[in-house]
Amino acid sequence: MTDTPLRLVVLIGSHREGRFAPTVARWLLAELEQHADFDVEVIDAAQAGLNAEGPSPTASLPVLEAVGALAARMEAADAFVVVTPEYNHSYPASLKSLIDWHRTQWQAKPIGFVSYGGMSGGLRAVEHLRQIFAELHAVTVRDTVSFHQAWERFDEQGEVRDTEGPALAAKAMLDQLAWWGTTLRTARAERPYVAQSTGV
Numbered sequence: 391m392t393d394t395p396l397r398l399v400v401l402i403g404s405h406r407e408g409r410f411a412p413t414v415a416r417w418l419l420a421e422l423e424q425h426a427d428f429d430v431e432v433i434d435a436a437q438a439g440l441n442a443e444g445p446s447p448t449a450s451l452p453v454l455e456a457v458g459a460l461a462a463r464m465e466a467a468d469a470f471v472v473v474t475p476e477y478n479h480s481y482p483a484s485l486k487s488l489i490d491w492h493r494t495q496w497q498a499k500p501i502g503f504v505s506y507g508g509m510s511g512g513l514r515a516v517e518h519l520r521q522i523f524a525e526l527h528a529v530t531v532r533d534t535v536s537f538h539q540a541w542e543r544f545d546e547q548g549e550v551r552d553t554e555g556p557a558l559a560a561k562a563m564l565d566q567l568a569w570w571g572t573t574l575r576t577a578r579a580e581r582p583y584v585a586q587s588t589g590v
């Protein structure tokens with residue numbers, strides 16, 4: 391456990407109407423209540439006000455205002471958990487938009503994943519995201535939580551059917567996130583992260 395709680399942002403990546411994301415996110419937030427390492431804040435792609443096309447020189451003012459408001463909240467974060475479904479063997483465009491609108495906010499910070507989907511449980515989405523976050527100088531933690539055939543894993547009230555397996559997986563992921571979060575928070579405070587690259 392850390393002395394000062396880490397500021398954890400839970401990013402909810404899908405934004406389509408009727409999405410399953412709130413069920414998975416609710417479960418994660420309940421798990422996080424048992425983890426004293428984190429102060430938790432939620433950023434939801436469905437409410438973020440960003441367009442799915444990503445940064446554009448012709449972006450409208452409301453989008454820019456939305457970016458500004460989000461940027462400060464993400465800058466303050468020490469760690470992130472990305473809640474993502476799998477769309478067509480990858481992750482949703484709404485999540486890519488949230489990622490691409492930010493740069494320094496990710497640097498030298500750890501990212502954990504809770505994924506869900508059909509057969510793959512969103513694992514292919516997570517593996518794609520690892521490549522994106524490496525480009526952004528973030529560190530993705532090894533263990534993830536994945537809900538395969540997600541709609542069968544929760545009952546009609548949205549309660550998880552297996553209360554042990556996913557909780558164990560969440561604990562492993564969150565323990566790793568807390569270790570990296572604490573370590574990198576200290577490191578960032580001691581010396582600025584060197585993010586310059588030799589090329590794109």
Ligand SMILES: Cc1cc2nc3c(=O)[nH]c(=O)nc-3n(C[C@H](O)[C@H](O)[C@H](O)COP(=O)(O)O)c2cc1C
Nearest residue numbers: 404409410411475476477478479506507508509510
């Ligand atoms: C456009 C689209 C593509 C999908 N592609 C996949 C896929 O490639 N693999 C998979 O396991 N599930 C796939 N699914 C199932 C979703 O992962 C599942 O419906 C999930 O609940 C979607 O997240 P959401 O409800 O939060 O939008 C797809 C669903 C949609 C809407």
